[in-house]
Amino acid sequence: xxxxxxxxxxxxxxxxxxxxxxxxxxxxxxxxLSKQLLRSGTSIGANIREAxxxxxxxxxxxxxxxxxxxxxxxxxxxxxxxxxDFIETKTYTELNSANEELLKMLISTIKTMKAKKx
Numbered sequence: 001x002x003x004x005x006x007x008x009x010x011x012x013x014x015x016x017x018x019x020x021x022x023x024x025x026x027x028x029x030x031x032x033l034s035k036q037l038l039r040s041g042t043s044i045g046a047n048i049r050e051a052x053x054x055x056x057x058x059x060x061x062x063x064x065x066x067x068x069x070x071x072x073x074x075x076x077x078x079x080x081x082x083x084x085d086f087i088e089t090k091t092y093t094e095l096n097s098a099n100e101e102l103l104k105m106l107i108s109t110i111k112t113m114k115a116k117k118x
Contacts (some may be wrong), residue, residue, distance in 0.1 A: 009102060013095075014055065018038065044067045071103045075096065084097060
């Protein structure tokens with residue numbers, strides 16, 4: 001059940017990232033930093049989806065760990081885009097909050113699976 005919530009939240013987050021990317025490109029004509037955000041922000045959910053069919057607990061943990069790294073990278077790009085005025089503070093706050101929630105859920109999922117492994 002927890003993974004299903006995580007899957008849904010990461011999908012919703014990816015949609016928001018795509019919409020933000022489109023706005024940055026259209027309104028600010030910025031393509032490099034926003035592309036990095038697009039890649040890392042959508043990769044979170046993609047790796048969570050890959051973990052659904054992991055071949056083992058180790059593989060599951062590995063895929064979730066990659067999603068965690070992508071979430072951390074997304075936080076970085078969001079901060080840069082906010083601090084350079086490519087996104088509004090409101091957009092940054094909303095996306096960063098959603099990303100922090102994903103980070104916490106991923107950490108919890110990974111810890112739980114590692115505990116089961118021991």
